[in-house]
Amino acid sequence: MVKIEIEHRGKLTEKKLQELRSFFDEKGNFIEKKERFSIIYSQNKEEGSNDLCHSPIDLKLRITNKKPELVLKHGNWSGNDARKEFLFPVEPEKFEEMTEFLKILGHYHGVLQATVTYLYNYKGVDFSLVEVPGWGYYFEAEIITDEEEVDEANEKIKEVCDELSLKVLDHNGFCELLKSLNDRPGFRFNFEKENFFEIKKRFQSYF
Numbered sequence: 001m002v003k004i005e006i007e008h009r010g011k012l013t014e015k016k017l018q019e020l021r022s023f024f025d026e027k028g029n030f031i032e033k034k035e036r037f038s039i040i041y042s043q044n045k046e047e048g049s050n051d052l053c054h055s056p057i058d059l060k061l062r063i064t065n066k067k068p069e070l071v072l073k074h075g076n077w078s079g080n081d082a083r084k085e086f087l088f089p090v091e092p093e094k095f096e097e098m099t100e101f102l103k104i105l106g107h108y109h110g111v112l113q114a115t116v117t118y119l120y121n122y123k124g125v126d127f128s129l130v131e132v133p134g135w136g137y138y139f140e141a142e143i144i145t146d147e148e149e150v151d152e153a154n155e156k157i158k159e160v161c162d163e164l165s166l167k168v169l170d171h172n173g174f175c176e177l178l179k180s181l182n183d184r185p186g187f188r189f190n191f192e193k194e195n196f197f198e199i200k201k202r203f204q205s206y207f
Helices: 014-027 092-104 147-163 171-182 196-202
Strands: 004-012 029-041 057-064 067-074 080-089 109-122 125-132 136-145 188-190
Touching: 004 014, 004 147, 004 171, 014 029, 014 109, 014 125, 014 136, 057 092, 067 092, 080 147, 092 196, 109 171, 125 147, 136 147
Parallel strands: none
Antiparallel strands: 004 080, 004 136, 029 057, 029 109, 057 067, 067 080, 109 125, 109 188, 125 136
C-alpha cells in the first residue's frame, strides 16, 4: 500500500536551528546527518516558471549520502500537505544515465538544490533541520502514515510544532520560499542546453 507523507514546513534562523539541535540532542533522538543534492524537474514546458509550488507532481532525481534515488511525490503541496510518495533506488553509476532517460520522457529542466540536513525524531514526529548553503535555513516536520490516519497525523504535527514555537508556512509563504530558492543565480538547469557532467562538477562532493 502506498504511504502518505504528511509534512509541515517553516523557515528558521540560524539561531533557532542551533537551539532546536541542542533541544533535540537532549530530548529527542538523532537519526542522521544527510548531505543531499537534488535535480528537481519542472512539469511546466516554460523554462524558468515557478510552477513547482502549484504542480501536484513533484519529480526529482537526488543523491543522499552517496545513495541515489528517483523520487515521485503526488498531491497538492504547501506549507503543510499530505502526498503519496514513491521511492526508487538508482545505482550510483546510473545517475547520469537516468538524467538522459528522463530527458527522453520530456523532463529536462527545473531547479537544483544542495542541502545539509540534521534529522531527529521527537514525540513520533521526524524533524529535518535543513541548511541551504549560501541561502538560509528551514524545517520540515513529517509523519509517514496510511490514508485513514492523515487527520490524526496532521494534528499531532501541529501540536508538536506549537510546543516548539515553530510557525508553519501558509501556501503563499511556501511559494515565496520556493521562489527565493529557485531564483538563485546558477540553480536552474536545462539539459537541452547543457549536460549533466558540467553540473556534476559543481556539486562533486555529494557524489
